[in-house]
Amino acid sequence: MQTRYGIHPTHFTRLNTQEIRDEYLATGLLQEGRIELLHSHYDRFIFGGAVPTTTPLSLENDDDLRAEFFLERRELGILNLGGAGAVTVDGTRYSMARFDCLYVGRGAREVTFSSSAAANPARFYLNSAPSHAEHPTTHCSQQDANRVELGNKDHANQRVLYQYIHENGIQSSQLVMGFTELLPGNIWNTFPPHTHERRMEVYLYFDLPEDELVMHFMGQPRETRHLAVRNFEAVISPPWSIHSGAGTANYRFVWGMAGENQSFSDMDAAALDEIR
Numbered sequence: 275m276q277t278r279y280g281i282h283p284t285h286f287t288r289l290n291t292q293e294i295r296d297e298y299l300a301t302g303l304l305q306e307g308r309i310e311l312l313h314s315h316y317d318r319f320i321f322g323g324a325v326p327t328t329t330p331l332s333l334e335n336d337d338d339l340r341a342e343f344f345l346e347r348r349e350l351g352i353l354n355l356g357g358a359g360a361v362t363v364d365g366t367r368y369s370m371a372r373f374d375c376l377y378v379g380r381g382a383r384e385v386t387f388s389s390s391a392a393a394n395p396a397r398f399y400l401n402s403a404p405s406h407a408e409h410p411t412t413h414c415s416q417q418d419a420n421r422v423e424l425g426n427k428d429h430a431n432q433r434v435l436y437q438y439i440h441e442n443g444i445q446s447s448q449l450v451m452g453f454t455e456l457l458p459g460n461i462w463n464t465f466p467p468h469t470h471e472r473r474m475e476v477y478l479y480f481d482l483p484e485d486e487l488v489m490h491f492m493g494q495p496r497e498t499r500h501l502a503v504r505n506f507e508a509v510i511s512p513p514w515s516i517h518s519g520a521g522t523a524n525y526r527f528v529w530g531m532a533g534e535n536q537s538f539s540d541m542d543a544a545a546l547d548e549i550r
């Protein structure tokens with residue numbers, strides 16, 4: 275498991291392109307036949323992928339956690355971005371269609387991932403945060419997720435959010451998770467942008483064709499930088515940073531958050547005339 279430490283916003287303004295990518299961009303998380311995880315010290319958020327092909331994959335403990343097993347003091351959110359598969363939690367098997375979500379509560383000892391067909395594997399995207407209380411392991415399909423429509427065609431930011439793990443949905447200790455889909459012809463996400471000092475966030479871009487990219491914007495509103503992001507790449511957003519992107523085509527992205535609260539409305543909108 276890779277580790278990324280936190281950076282002061284003033285230090286951030288001194289980084290060059292490669293240094294920003296080294297600190298905030300995550301690549302190669304969804305590799306066939308592997309589990310890849312990255313541990314961010316912003317709210318101790320762990321994110322990554324599990325892509326089982328012919329044999330199931332197990333979520334292994336990691337020495338960094340100094341725990342007996344991965345979920346001893348953690349909770350886990352799983353979103354399937356690929357073909358049909360299943361997740362088994364301590365002997366209970368949950369079928370996972372594309373865009374199904376499974377929340378796994380603290381205390382689960384064995385979590386395994388499998389695909390129905392190796393040629394079209396399930397692609398499980400994983401988000402995990404520390405948890406000191408147990409919440410029931412819960413499955414939720416896209417149909418049962420909370421649907422929020424945002425943006426409009428004139429601003430090329432018409433999009434639909436699907437909220438799975440959130441205040442009024444699947445209950446968790448910290449984790450908030452779902453994905454956003456841009457309608458065809460729309461390219462802007464989360465614009466005008468916002469910060470939320472009480473939560474960090476990670477975006478994983480997907481369903482972005484290989485020859486397209488998203489320019490992802492981060493930094494404090496008066497001091498922004500950008501990263502060129504490709505399909506299945508993720509960006510860490512510190513609590514003090516905006517997190518917004520413009521693509522060369524439409525796309526989807528998973529957002530996951532952890533921190534002081536789970537309140538979607540606890541965000542500070544950056545006024546357009548403030549952004550530099």
Ligand SMILES: O=C[C@H](O)[C@@H](O)CC(=O)C(=O)O
Nearest residue numbers: 433435454463464465475529
């Ligand atoms: O804090 C909330 C997160 O940034 C996302 O939910 C925003 C988002 O998906 C969007 O506006 O498209």
Ligand SMILES: [Zn+2]
Nearest residue numbers: 468470475517
């Ligand atoms: Zn946000």
